[in-house]
Amino acid sequence: MGSKKKDSAAGAPLSELLRLPHGAVDMASLDARATPGYPGKGKEDAPVHTAGLGRRLSDLQEMLYAGGRAAPEVSPRVLVVLQGMDTSGKGGVIRHAIGLVDPQGVDLTSFKAPSEEERKHHYLWRIRNALPRPGQIGIFDRSHYEDVLVVRVESLVPEDVWSTRYDEINEFEAGLVAEGYKLVKCMLNVSFGEQKARLAERLADPTKYWKYNPGDVDARKKWPAYMEAYAAALEKCNTEAAPWFVIPSDRKWYRNWAVAELLRETLAGMGLAWPAADFDVAVEKKRVAQS
């Protein structure tokens, strides 16, 4: 609990190393193969480092959960937002990083193309409905950012509509933070070349056909437009209250470790504590002894 030990060999917290600096964003300059802050050698020792993280994450998550049960009104909540191009590994992060945590403490929502019902509402309606309950770690697999990414690239609404959304999203997120949410916005940054290799892998292995969608190649053909949309979303919505983290994701082992470590740092920084007993411990000890 509250261990001071850091997993980062470099000394700086990973949240500082991966935090997107303010200002203009040039996607091409973000190195997708980098491994900043990784405390080990590489792929070969990643399982050991990740397992060690798992134990600490698990303890912190239990404290968050306990707080949510004891005092739901004031309990802090955590929301991890995962965005990234196809094959960047949103699913892999959920399986390998979020999977380290007790499923009872995880509230996962995967946002697909909005349903007919959802389309009748403001685009943030379904997002609000999916916010995690007290003591929970919410995970958004895609999010409201789709409303300035695919929606912008595919012109699903006119520019004068999507262009107002950045400010709206900033306001929405600032509101969440004011309400006690801790946001961890992760952009999983996969390179154009690595995406091609991963799509080819899926087609080379019949156990991976189900992950392949011909539409992914269509989106790939619009890579520059997507990078432009990502750059705008990262730049315009990189606020103090809810900053962006860009996770180099060409190496899966680093990506998974990094998101787990970011989550651990977030929880460790929340000043969590075990809730006090809301009963008389001495009395209850006697009752149990006599039962």
Next chain:
Amino acid sequence: MGSKKKDSAAGAPLSELLRLPHGAVDMASLDARATPGYPGKGKEDAPVHTAGLGRRLSDLQEMLYAGGRAAPEVSPRVLVVLQGMDTSGKGGVIRHAIGLVDPQGVDLTSFKAPSEEERKHHYLWRIRNALPRPGQIGIFDRSHYEDVLVVRVESLVPEDVWSTRYDEINEFEAGLVAEGYKLVKCMLNVSFGEQKARLAERLADPTKYWKYNPGDVDARKKWPAYMEAYAAALEKCNTEAAPWFVIPSDRKWYRNWAVAELLRETLAGMGLAWPAADFDVAVEKKRVAQS
């Protein structure tokens, strides 16, 4: 995938060893400290055996999930029902056994005392609403069985109401099985003595106060009535379509391993297969290569 290797040293599948025989149930005769089918030595090698299970469970779960995506209408669904007295370890099983599986494939519902809205409906209404989607492993932490357990012991409805529910539950479950659900009903059997030790442990450790509820001692005072209610539920609802498994739960490491292994056997017995491509693989390979 579909590996024939068994984890059970005794040769017999765990589902046979733990399956409740038909006929009258005497709770006192069910040994809560037994470890039937465990392939290792005991507590010391349980982490290794459980981790091994984790890898196989994970592969099977991914196949189930893939099937749910490819053909939701015909996809089989799995529902694990967890019942047991306080401290029997429903939460521990979810953390340590269900936690082995990708969170994307797990659909967990914890049933508390019914809300005002839920009370307006038939008691199976909220159960139906929580059934897992195609390709998902549903986990019920408590279930419709509370409506013949706490409801019976505490006389929350008259006997002529709860006494009709056993047949109703059997019919409901048979309907689920006919619709393609695979049910794994687990009764976590903790002994009266072990429950006392676990309650005392919670009171001896401030990091566990949040798990302690004075009401648990009240329920403990009604242990014989609860055992009678459990015996009736186990006996009357132990059908061919949806049999009961009784998990000896005084040893946590065995309990967690056993539920994970039961789930693995269930998935392995479902004849799962990777979905075929619903696109032309050769064409797509060319498209990716040219992209």
